[in-house]
Amino acid sequence: MRSYAAQRALLAVLQLAVLSVLVFVLTSLLPGDAAELRFTETLTPEQVARLRAELGLDRPAPERFVHWLGNVLTGDLGTSLISGGPVIDIVRSSIGATFVLTVATLAIVVPLAVALGIVMGTRENGRIDRAITSVTLALSAIPDFVIAVVLVAVFSLRLGWLPATWVGGDLLASPALLVLPVAVLFGRTVCLLSRQVRAGTINALHAEYVVQARRLGVPRRQLLLRHVLPNAAVPGVQELARTGDTLLGGVLVVEAIFAIPGFATALVDGVETRDIPTVQGLTLVLAVAALLINLTADLACNRLVPRTALLR
Amino acid sequence: MTLARVDDLRATAGSAILVDGVSFEVVAGEVTALVGASGSGKTTSALALLGEHGGGVRLDGRVEVGGEVVVDSNGRTQADVRGRVVAYMPQHPGSALNPARRIGTTLRELAKLHDGDVEEAVRVAQLPGDRATLKRFPHQFSGGQRQRVALAQALTCGPRVLVLDEPSTGLDSITRLQLVQELRELTGTGLGILLLSHDLDLVRALATRVVVLDAGRVVADVLPASPDLPATGTSTGGQPLLEAMNLSASLRPRGRDVVLRDVAVEVRAGACLGIVGRSGSGKTTLARCLAGLHERHTGRIRLDGEPLPVLRNRTREQTRRVQYVWQEVRGSFDERRPVDQQVARTAQRLRGLPAQQAREEAQATLARLGVAAITAARPPSRLSGGELQRAALARAVLANPDVLICDEITTALDDRGTALVLDLLTELKTRGTGLIWIGHDLGLVATVADQVLVLDEGRVVEQGPPATLTTEPHHELTRRLVAAARIGAPQSPPVLSIDTRSEPRR
Numbered sequence: 001m002r003s004y005a006a007q008r009a010l011l012a013v014l015q016l017a018v019l020s021v022l023v024f025v026l027t028s029l030l031p032g033d034a035a036e037l038r039f040t041e042t043l044t045p046e047q048v049a050r051l052r053a054e055l056g057l058d059r060p061a062p063e064r065f066v067h068w069l070g071n072v073l074t075g076d077l078g079t080s081l082i083s084g085g086p087v088i089d090i091v092r093s094s095i096g097a098t099f100v101l102t103v104a105t106l107a108i109v110v111p112l113a114v115a116l117g118i119v120m121g122t123r124e125n126g127r128i129d130r131a132i133t134s135v136t137l138a139l140s141a142i143p144d145f146v147i148a149v150v151l152v153a154v155f156s157l158r159l160g161w162l163p164a165t166w167v168g169g170d171l172l173a174s175p176a177l178l179v180l181p182v183a184v185l186f187g188r189t190v191c192l193l194s195r196q197v198r199a200g201t202i203n204a205l206h207a208e209y210v211v212q213a214r215r216l217g218v219p220r221r222q223l224l225l226r227h228v229l230p231n232a233a234v235p236g237v238q239e240l241a242r243t244g245d246t247l248l249g250g251v252l253v254v255e256a257i258f259a260i261p262g263f264a265t266a267l268v269d270g271v272e273t274r275d276i277p278t279v280q281g282l283t284l285v286l287a288v289a290a291l292l293i294n295l296t297a298d299l300a301c302n303r304l305v306p307r308t309a310l311l312r
Numbered sequence: 313m314t315l316a317r318v319d320d321l322r323a324t325a326g327s328a329i330l331v332d333g334v335s336f337e338v339v340a341g342e343v344t345a346l347v348g349a350s351g352s353g354k355t356t357s358a359l360a361l362l363g364e365h366g367g368g369v370r371l372d373g374r375v376e377v378g379g380e381v382v383v384d385s386n387g388r389t390q391a392d393v394r395g396r397v398v399a400y401m402p403q404h405p406g407s408a409l410n411p412a413r414r415i416g417t418t419l420r421e422l423a424k425l426h427d428g429d430v431e432e433a434v435r436v437a438q439l440p441g442d443r444a445t446l447k448r449f450p451h452q453f454s455g456g457q458r459q460r461v462a463l464a465q466a467l468t469c470g471p472r473v474l475v476l477d478e479p480s481t482g483l484d485s486i487t488r489l490q491l492v493q494e495l496r497e498l499t500g501t502g503l504g505i506l507l508l509s510h511d512l513d514l515v516r517a518l519a520t521r522v523v524v525l526d527a528g529r530v531v532a533d534v535l536p537a538s539p540d541l542p543a544t545g546t547s548t549g550g551q552p553l554l555e556a557m558n559l560s561a562s563l564r565p566r567g568r569d570v571v572l573r574d575v576a577v578e579v580r581a582g583a584c585l586g587i588v589g590r591s592g593s594g595k596t597t598l599a600r601c602l603a604g605l606h607e608r609h610t611g612r613i614r615l616d617g618e619p620l621p622v623l624r625n626r627t628r629e630q631t632r633r634v635q636y637v638w639q640e641v642r643g644s645f646d647e648r649r650p651v652d653q654q655v656a657r658t659a660q661r662l663r664g665l666p667a668q669q670a671r672e673e674a675q676a677t678l679a680r681l682g683v684a685a686i687t688a689a690r691p692p693s694r695l696s697g698g699e700l701q702r703a704a705l706a707r708a709v710l711a712n713p714d715v716l717i718c719d720e721i722t723t724a725l726d727d728r729g730t731a732l733v734l735d736l737l738t739e740l741k742t743r744g745t746g747l748i749w750i751g752h753d754l755g756l757v758a759t760v761a762d763q764v765l766v767l768d769e770g771r772v773v774e775q776g777p778p779a780t781l782t783t784e785p786h787h788e789l790t791r792r793l794v795a796a797a798r799i800g801a802p803q804s805p806p807v808l809s810i811d812t813r814s815e816p817r818r
Contacts, residue, residue: 208408209409212462215399216465217425217426218421218425
């Protein structure tokens with residue numbers, strides 16, 4: 001029998017293949033192209049056609065796909081139709097901010113959500129459980145932009161403690177810039193994650209194997225850390241993968257409000273200007289990231305509870 | 313030497329009395345049996361040895377284990393004897409293993425907690441003690457080995473009293489015989505065993521002290537005689553109602569992992585076909601093929617001479633005519649709706665009865681099977697395994713089927729429950745229903761069936777009327793099943809060569 005990791009990795013490769021086709025086909029379906037959009041008002045149709053030929057837009061789709069895929073496999077994501085620079089540069093310049101934002105958010109959310117989840121799970125339907133549930137649910141129910149606007153209004157405009165927008169420079173060099181965006185992203189993610197850990201904890205606590213361990217005299221603390229937590233973490237890790245996907249995709253609202261030049265901003269710019277190579281490149285990078293995150297999460301879950309079977 | 317003494321134990325939940333004045337002792341090197349129907353207070357009494365009780369339950373009386381008072385008139389005391397003095401083995405111990413932990417990790421943890429000896433426990437539980445085995449996860453063991461792992465866990469704690477809750481549930485009769493011998497060996501080491509069981513044969517074979525419980529009270533200290541099972545009618549002639557020919561089935565596509573090879577069965581109206589075999593012999597797959605649930609099969613299945621497709625292609629009438637009751641029924645009930653409604657639903661859907669009439673019929677059938685109306689009005693989670701098993705039977709019977717397939721439906725039942733079930737089935741038979749009765753216990757099958765078929769590794773190895781089969785068994789397996797059906801009978805149990813080969817499941 002092949003090992004779980006090998007099977008799962010093979011699946012990831014297949015997914016990657018399907019994904020590259022999807023990215024190309026879907027972006028090709030976008031109406032209009034860069035040549036049309038930029039120059040319709042100044043150029044004659046003949047000139048537009050010539051520009052198309054120069055940009056390679058007139059060749060049939062399958063040919064363009066093979067050409068594109070070949071370039072991608074050699075690490076060349078193509079050239080932006082708008083800036084004329086390589087797409088990889090756009091990826092590099094935009095992913096940094098999003099990455100920092102994601103890591104900072106997760107660094108705060110994960111320990112907190114795990115702790116809250118266990119506290120809630122061990123006190124199922126108790127007063128503390130209900131209190132934490134109410135607060136986290138309320139936080140996740142308020143739309144991002146409302147929280148963002150309120151936070152900016154209070155902490156930036158009224159109290160003047162924290163900067164409201166990014167004005168260039170390195171996010172890491174001035175951590176104060178991160179506080180408000182992370183606070184906005186915090187609400188929803190902490191809620192989803194802690195609820196999964198809570199559910200996992202409750203399930204594990206009721207599981208026969210935990211009851212049996214308790215009956216064999218395993219003390220409570222040891223029971224929670226060694227018998228309950230590895231099982232309770234599984235739904236948490238899966239939720240974490242989803243959270244990671246979303247955060248890396250760049251949360252447009254947050255990037256827009258705090259003027260962070262992140263991934264989502266770059267992607268929206270690309271779509272607006274019909275800069276197909278840029279959109280393709282960014283989407284591909286994002287999809288690969290999501291794939292890797294989910295692969296890691298599945299492998300982690302399998303390590304935690306090895307029973308998890310693939311493709312059954 | 314008395315290891316545990318329970319004196320006048322009472323357990324109350326609000327105004328309900330669960331256990332009322334129960335007293336018993338567990339003695340070193342001997343087996344004490346608590347016998348009684350499900351719900352008679354066996355488990356509540358036994359868990360009191362650990363000082364454990366359900367939510368809202370109050371313990372009273374006196375429980376002394378290994379010289380420590382665990383329960384006194386004020387309820388549970390501070391003493392913690394769990395693992396160290398008393399180890400409890402739940403009903404399906406193999407499913408009480410943590411999927412996230414290597415077995416060695418848990419064994420070493422328990423040994424450290426209770427100053428126990430892993431190697432010794434593993435040896436007594438008859439597990440290979442090498443490093444590779446201890447590094448495995450529970451899912452890498454077969455079902456039988458998982459039970460041994462659970463036993464090794466309990467023994468690692470070095471307990472003086474071992475509590476076994478229904479250890480013979482779901483075991484085929486050969487494995488059950490093996491269990492008897494192993495428990496004898498355990499008592500030989502000076503361990504005191506408390507055996508909770510409704511398996512009277514097992515109790516007879518092992519116990520030196522017996523306490524019979526009924527509704528929380530001690531009613532006797534000797535074993536009752538087995539209730540007489542109802543006699544069965546004779547088979548009738550005529551065309552077979554349901555027949556299968558050249559039936560082969562596999563677990564994976566394109567005929568890989570074959571579990572059934574060229575099996576032929578036929579059931580006539582008003583007759584009962586018994587199917588016996590060890591676990592894994594293909595009994596359930598055969599039942600699932602006939603019920604239309606197992607689609608990876610080849611061969612012909614006919615109902616009244618008409619081809620019978622797989623379940624999802626059956627007409628409503630065909631679905632009604634062939635009903636299937638299986639062993640693990642909990643998952644087949646919607647956990648949010650009352651059980652009686654779900655039972656009545658069959659009559660509404662398959663027979664088009666109006667709701668009121670269906671409900672009345674459901675309640676009547678459930679009552680006949682010993683499930684009170686007030687119990688049946690609860691959601692499934694509030695019913696015991698035995699009650700739910702009977703509800704599942706009632707649900708199938710309400711379809712008014714022509715063929716009823718019963719797959720090990722009495723394993724969760726005590727003798728009274730079994731008698732009620734057999735009583736109902738006998739009546740169905742006289743009304744012309746064809747029955748297929750699947751069991752691992754040849755003794756019970758022989759009393760129910762007119763014709764018995766012995767399955768081994770997916771093949772029919774022997775068939776014939778039960779009388780012939782039990783008196784002149786030809787095949788080796790049949791001989792072993794016949795011998796195993798005799799444990800607990802007055803004469804000494806037969807000595808068998810025990811099959812200890814077991815391979816890891818991957």
